[in-house]
Amino acid sequence: MEKVADIASDIGEYIRQQRSNAKISLRQLSKLAGVSNPYLSQIERGVRKPSAEILQQIAKGLRISAEALYVQAGILDLPTGGPVGDAIRADAELTERQKQVLLDVYESFRRENSASRPVAESAATPKTTAPGAEDPEDTTKESA
Template sequence: MKETPAAEGNGASTTPMDKVADIGRDIGEYIRLQRNNAKISLRQLSKLAGVSNPYLSQIERGVRKPSAEILQQIAKGLRISAEALYVQAGLLDLPSGGPVPDAIRADTELSERQKQVLLDVYESFRRENRAARTSDTDTQPEE
């Protein structure tokens, strides 16, 4: 059996196809984690998302990389944001926001809905504080 050039040397493979395969595995693992957190069977998610059971199984195992449309259907079935799946699949960049939003998004113990609620609350506090600071500077007497 002949070794491919990407696998020569230290044994690490970094071809573009390997990266695509890694993304497929990552999104599949993420979907499985979200499905398990929601306590939904593969068959149930298949029905909710309108995706065949074998195809969904292949996605979770990293054999297939789903399209944006399929990700949207899966997100609907899981009741999570399609954006979360797009980010995980590498179709969108992770929104920036600093250490607190990043920590919330990275927490694997929270559901996507819980993450979104926390992010909404956090942003509402930040807006409130900005508004308070603005009104404080507007009402201070000039010297």
């Protein structure tokens, strides 16, 4: 039960931090998210753990990805992406929206490169000739 309280506290703190970064008052966010002011206050203080639906509404009000809130709330596992993705997610100087855009661009480059890799590798693979066989492109041998 202690773990649930920690998660509620963590998500509340995270929401408060995002609200503060966006320079939105508690009252403004409650209107944007369509949740009552007291309920949002309880979430931020860690008294209540919001449902996925409420988190989605709050994310919409904060203009951040719902996935970011789901990860913070323990609903979703932190996506893998290696050290670059981890560094982007950990950067406190970036907003959630900026982080998501960077991650999307990075992943699109990775997908593009992995899709083109088999073609590039086959072109770069050195040609091998069976042992003892003559290479028809070998012009160093003199013909008799």
